[in-house]
Amino acid sequence: MSQVAARAGVSVMTVSYTYNRVDRVSAESREKVLQAAAELGYAGPDPAARSLRYGNTRTLGVILGEHLTYAFDNPQAVTFLAGIAEVCADRGYGMLIVPIAGGAEDSLRVSEVAVDAFIIWTTTDDDPVLDAVSGSGRPAVIHGGPVRAGFKLVSIDNRAAAFAMGMKTFAGAHRPAILSFPLDSSRKTVLAAGIDPDTVRFPVTRQRLLGYRDAIEALGLDWNDVVVGATATNNEGEARSLAETMFALEQPIDAIAAMSDDLALGVLDAATSAQLTVPETLSVSGWDNSRASALHQLSSVAQNLRAQGALAARLALGEEPGLAPDDWSVVVRASTGEPATQRTEHGNTPIRRMGANREPFVRSDGLS
Amino acid sequence: MSQVAARAGVSVMTVSYTYNRVDRVSAESREKVLQAAAELGYAGPDPAARSLRYGNTRTLGVILGEHLTYAFDNPQAVTFLAGIAEVCADRGYGMLIVPIAGGAEDSLRVSEVAVDAFIIWTTTDDDPVLDAVSGSGRPAVIHGGPVRAGFKLVSIDNRAAAFAMGMKTFAGAHRPAILSFPLDSSRKTVLAAGIDPDTVRFPVTRQRLLGYRDAIEALGLDWNDVVVGATATNNEGEARSLAETMFALEQPIDAIAAMSDDLALGVLDAATSAQLTVPETLSVSGWDNSRASALHQLSSVAQNLRAQGALAARLALGEEPGLAPDDWSVVVRASTGEPATQRTEHGNTPIRRMGANREPFVRSDGLS
DNA sequence: CTGTTAGCGCGTTCAA
DNA sequence: TTGAACGCGCTAACAG
Numbered sequence: 001m002s003q004v005a006a007r008a009g010v011s012v013m014t015v016s017y018t019y020n021r022v023d024r025v026s027a028e029s030r031e032k033v034l035q036a037a038a039e040l041g042y043a044g045p046d047p048a049a050r051s052l053r054y055g056n057t058r059t060l061g062v063i064l065g066e067h068l069t070y071a072f073d074n075p076q077a078v079t080f081l082a083g084i085a086e087v088c089a090d091r092g093y094g095m096l097i098v099p100i101a102g103g104a105e106d107s108l109r110v111s112e113v114a115v116d117a118f119i120i121w122t123t124t125d126d127d128p129v130l131d132a133v134s135g136s137g138r139p140a141v142i143h144g145g146p147v148r149a150g151f152k153l154v155s156i157d158n159r160a161a162a163f164a165m166g167m168k169t170f171a172g173a174h175r176p177a178i179l180s181f182p183l184d185s186s187r188k189t190v191l192a193a194g195i196d197p198d199t200v201r202f203p204v205t206r207q208r209l210l211g212y213r214d215a216i217e218a219l220g221l222d223w224n225d226v227v228v229g230a231t232a233t234n235n236e237g238e239a240r241s242l243a244e245t246m247f248a249l250e251q252p253i254d255a256i257a258a259m260s261d262d263l264a265l266g267v268l269d270a271a272t273s274a275q276l277t278v279p280e281t282l283s284v285s286g287w288d289n290s291r292a293s294a295l296h297q298l299s300s301v302a303q304n305l306r307a308q309g310a311l312a313a314r315l316a317l318g319e320e321p322g323l324a325p326d327d328w329s330v331v332v333r334a335s336t337g338e339p340a341t342q343r344t345e346h347g348n349t350p351i352r353r354m355g356a357n358r359e360p361f362v363r364s365d366g367l368s
Numbered sequence: 369m370s371q372v373a374a375r376a377g378v379s380v381m382t383v384s385y386t387y388n389r390v391d392r393v394s395a396e397s398r399e400k401v402l403q404a405a406a407e408l409g410y411a412g413p414d415p416a417a418r419s420l421r422y423g424n425t426r427t428l429g430v431i432l433g434e435h436l437t438y439a440f441d442n443p444q445a446v447t448f449l450a451g452i453a454e455v456c457a458d459r460g461y462g463m464l465i466v467p468i469a470g471g472a473e474d475s476l477r478v479s480e481v482a483v484d485a486f487i488i489w490t491t492t493d494d495d496p497v498l499d500a501v502s503g504s505g506r507p508a509v510i511h512g513g514p515v516r517a518g519f520k521l522v523s524i525d526n527r528a529a530a531f532a533m534g535m536k537t538f539a540g541a542h543r544p545a546i547l548s549f550p551l552d553s554s555r556k557t558v559l560a561a562g563i564d565p566d567t568v569r570f571p572v573t574r575q576r577l578l579g580y581r582d583a584i585e586a587l588g589l590d591w592n593d594v595v596v597g598a599t600a601t602n603n604e605g606e607a608r609s610l611a612e613t614m615f616a617l618e619q620p621i622d623a624i625a626a627m628s629d630d631l632a633l634g635v636l637d638a639a640t641s642a643q644l645t646v647p648e649t650l651s652v653s654g655w656d657n658s659r660a661s662a663l664h665q666l667s668s669v670a671q672n673l674r675a676q677g678a679l680a681a682r683l684a685l686g687e688e689p690g691l692a693p694d695d696w697s698v699v700v701r702a703s704t705g706e707p708a709t710q711r712t713e714h715g716n717t718p719i720r721r722m723g724a725n726r727e728p729f730v731r732s733d734g735l736s
Numbered sequence: 737c738t739g740t741t742a743g744c745g746c747g748t749t750c751a752a
Numbered sequence: 753t754t755g756a757a758c759g760c761g762c763t764a765a766c767a768g
Contacts, residue, residue: 001761011739016763026737043504047482048419049761052744057416057482059464068457072450082440088467089436094481095465096427101457113462114415114425114482136411236659291604292660369745379755384747394753417745420760 008036059094061115083309107132117316124201145203162211169285173255177227194224239266261286279337297334376404427462429483451677475500485684492569513571524696530579537653541623545595562592607634629654647705665702
């Protein structure tokens with residue numbers, strides 16, 4: 001910039017004004033500056049120097065769980081991102097995906113990143129990245145959990161939603177099962193009965209397990225008999241093989257609540273192969289009310305992740321909107337054997353709402 | 369940092385060394401510094417100041433087409449992003465999504481963003497954002513096109529791929545049609561015959577139209593009779609209604625090549641409603657070989673967008689890998705009426721490869 | 737309308 | 753092993 005000033009025969013401030021306060025510069029000077037800039041290939045004020053000077057970056061940092069590689073394979077995370085992007089585009093804020101790779105250097109990355117605030121897609125309770133975010137002293141909004149002092153939370157009440165869907169899915173079942181997200185960071189595939197939800201370090205997964213357990217108990221069934229299958233990733237194929245194993249058990253499973261539509265679709269697939277009729281001999285439910293769930297008449301928990309992303313972004317920007325702008329609902333379709341009380345046309349599925357939040361949608365404190 | 373130094377009773381440089389060159393500081397001083405930092409709530413060197421000093425940001429800028437809002441709804445763009453993310457996570461680079469909202473301020477945003485290089489998801493030939501990127505003087509890699517001096521290009525040969533798929537889709541057809549991405553930035557829904565591909569400002573769309581036209585002509589059909597439908601977005605529902613219109617034409621369409629699997633699935637849907645049998649009375653093909661395409665026995669052009677994203681990131685980082693690491697192929701399934709020469713099991717579909725690139729995969733010059 | 741001064745927070749250079 | 757000086761490029765505040 002000083003070079004431009006020299007070449008234009010003006011002071012540095014005139015150059016600065018040319019880019020920032022056009023009205024404070026005479027047309028004549030402006031011309032000279034622009035000319036000199038063009039000749040020197042000067043592209044305007046350096047963003048890094050500006051950030052330093054202004055003390056802000058006009059950028060939001062987004063931390064996508066424990067490992068970036070899986071994040072984009074997860075349609076839920078992507079929808080959430082779309083919501084953030086919407087707000088960022090509107091406000092002219094950059095959206096910086098923080099390079100989290102599951103290693104020790106992740107914390108370093110968090111503190112090395114030039115952003116004004118963080119938005120965190122749900123991770124484990126004890127993820128060291130969360131400490132790094134706290135330590136950075138910058139505002140943070142977390143989606144799903146864990147709840148942390150100083151972090152704002154955007155989440156539906158997963159426990160209540162799982163309970164509501166569990167009541168639909170497990171009604172009349174004798175041998176219910178659950179298809180879960182990973183139970184810990186090792187992401188090992190697991191198939192076991194009587195799992196203690198409180199040992200699970202992923203808050204969203206834990207809350208959903210607790211909700212399903214609530215339903216199991218409300219229906220007079222024994223949680224210790226309930227088989228929980230956990231897949232390494234949110235993958236339909238993996239769900240299919242896990243479901244096949246479930247069908248081959250001595251007392252075959254007759255109801256499966258899955259934590260995502262992808263997993264549930266894998267179950268439907270396995271059911272077809274095993275010649276089980278849905279919902280007569282197998283009741284199935286998913287989560288997130290995807291297009292595919294509508295297409296396959298799969299009952300599913302609906303929530304608006306895009307709106308949640310947008311809300312998280314507004315909170316991160318300190319815009320502090322009102323609370324509870326969104327909610328969850330249970331969409332009942334044929335897969336859980338309810339009488340179809342509504343037309344469920346392909347691509348135009350009316351949604352039946354039921355259940356209500358026990359907790360406010362946005363919290364900045366509380367227990368998980 | 370100077371405050372920390374004062375409190376620790378050392379010089380500023382000792383503090384700096386504590387964070388950057390641990391070996392140049394005695395354990396004793398280090399202790400004092402860390403102590404002081406903790407007391408003051410100092411979170412380590414400021415990223416913005418660091419970028420200024422180092423002259424780089426360790427961040428890649430990603431420009432997702434003309435408007436950020438649509439980008440995350442596009443599974444192809446998301447897959448490409450996943451590839452970029454993979455490389456960024458590995459190298460510890462941030463990935464900054466530039467807030468493009470379709471307005472005049474977009475160019476400003478590009479120059480205001482603190483990144484070392486840009487990766488651009490395909491846009492129109494005349495998008496002013498491209499000028500802003502050029503003007504910024506930072507390296508840029510563009511996916512799909514347009515080709516520009518100074519920009520590296522990562523792309524398959526869309527024209528060749530469209531030709532190959534056109535030959536399959538239109539073989540034996542009397543009344544072929546094309547379901548296209550938008551023809552211009554207005555994104556108006558269009559249904560017309562004899563469209564001149566060269567008027568289309570989206571390079572990828574243009575190349576594919578050219579390739580389909582090549583096939584039409586190679587098959588002895590008249591391009592002026594070929595109906596092209598263009599949807600406003602990559603949306604299955606929109607494709608369905610456009611297909612329905614096509615089926616209602618005086619001379620009903622008997623072959624449709626679609627530029628995405630989503631669009632093709634909309635066609636299949638409409639065909640079912642119209643009681644058309646595929647492929648006997650209607651031949652259909654899609655693009656990108658999605659899971660859904662395999663599920664619905666839809667012929668599709670396969671390409672590895674994730675690998676292309678990773679390649680684009682490596683090129684942007686100046687790692688200059690070898691050329692042509694990937695390729696496209698035509699996956700023939702039942703929807704184009706070829707005799708099924710392979711088992712096409714659900715979720716485990718073998719891919720028949722055919723066709724070859726006419727151009728190298730990576731180019732940094734050439735015509736579009 | 738334009739110029740001068742000062743400092744954002746850091747790290748390289750050179751000296752001690 | 754540590755310190756002092758300097759400048760990375762920019763802009764707020766205050767002259768003029």
